[in-house]
Amino acid sequence: MVFEVLITSDRTMMSNHRGKEFLGFVATGPPLGMPEWLWMTLCAPRPKVDELGRPVEAPYGLRKIEAVLQNAGFNAAVVDPDYIHKHLDTAKVILIGHHDYFAYNPPSSEWWSITGREPVNRRSFMRFMNSPAMRKAKEKGAKIIVGGPAAWQWLYEPELMEKWGVDTVVDGEGEKVVVELASRALRGEPLPRYVYVGADNAPRVEEIPVIKAASVNGLVEIMRGCPRGCKFCSVTLRPLRFIPLEKILEEVEVNVRAGLKGIILHSEDVLLYHADGLKPKPEPILKLHSEVLSRMGEKRHLAWSHASLAAIVYAEESYGLISKLMNEVVLNEHRNYLGVEVGIETGSPALAKKIMVAKSLPYPPEKWPDVVEESFKIMHENKIIPAATVILGIPGETPDDVVKTTELIERLRPYRSIIVPMFFVPMGALKKNNWFLRDHLRPEHIEALAKMYEHTRYWALDILRFYMSSPVYLPFRLLLRYFVWFVDRHVKRYMSKLEEMVKK
């Protein structure tokens, strides 16, 4: 079998990250305390592939594009980056997706900014684009179309677009436009250099296809878009759609059949699945989880990609939904925790009002720090382990806002979690603003960074026991313990350097 349309990415994306989604984030940093090959071995091992280089698991976005193209009759497949050479004689179009092509997104950008060293995701992507197979494909006339959530980064790299012969950059939801572009490319018609997919070209729910093969770590989308309207976020620009339960279950079964060990329910706010506006409703959430888990079996683990802290508080206060869901539906002897990413972003009610006025709803933004603390308490008591983000350098932020964030982080100390700083990157409604870089740090930021590090360091080893409990992970636990030790040794030096820089 040969393919005319290849869908691919670099190694940091095309990996199951050892079945641990969080390890994927390790690829957003520079290799610290170990050589790059070991860093990549830890966080981005090669996936299993068939003889044509089709991976068993592939990034979810690429799987959606594959499904929509196959449904439209294209001879298309997701192919591992190391197997592009096998298809050079037939490939006429190469579609590339990525979360962070050039490491300009958080958290890559702040690891880069703080350490001054290039993150491995950027290096890996550069290697891929400079690889002999990609060069050869271009020489043979293949069209290269890039997209995904980091597509905007190409607008900052027009020289690389030219150098690598990137024909089209697609920014926005790809299901409809990719069929058009692939058709034009195969017919030899001119392609636009840049496409922004407006709301009029966003797919309706019935136009979003079911994936045909497994996604990395069993990611399954349950909603698209977000109603909260935070100004720093691009997802909120998309219309809100709930994926029907039947489609969700089909995708769960695709992953289970492929032998994956877990499922990640993906949404910007899992608890808002079929919610009443911003108020979670128990029935759809309980039904979703019961049905999904009944198809997963007892031993597979479950995670949420994202949930909002206000929804967690409301669901528990109004219906006792979190404790019911966790204790009666999710947890068992094999599933002893649920991981999720959550956004704190700021501890300042004044700043929350300016940039994320609906994030605390149905509670007022003035109560935001209390909502955050209460939600952390609820999660801690119900074995939900959050990886939380805090954004530093949001436009309009004052030193007092940062102090309030630091105070909130101190209040969160008793609750099992990790807290990751994000330097502001202009996205969403704020995308005309400037990047926040190391040069913009103030003493208050250094204090906040230190508090976040202390918090995460305090909980890190405890979380590792949950996260990598199987003996299979022993070498990686040891490697991560070594990494924690290494960072401990060097963090003071980094902080002192930053403080000196701020003084200057």
Place this chain on the structure above:
Amino acid sequence: MITATGDSYRKPSATVLILGEVNERVVERLRDLLRLHGAKGLRIVVASSSVEKNIEALREFFLSNITFTLEAYFVNPVDLEKFTFAPSVVSVLVSNPDYTGHLPEDLRSLVEVV
């Protein structure tokens, strides 16, 4: 065998042609034109010798659009005749009048020197 023709993608139906380098005044006019015609989807065709510079000049404009479908093409002025634009062209913004020689006759009435 391809069975789909991409019909479900709504192609932009208004075109703005730019002859010459993209400058601040061109971007300003583009913002007006996007407000006026954005709902139809906007196709921008830049006829100039420098692709990289023009992408950089249009970056803020592209990033500030969070609503409408946009397609941008960058072509060599001598290839302009290969494009069939009319009747969808809503404006021809000219920053380099030397390039108007490559402009199809029927579009000359839409020229706006910026």
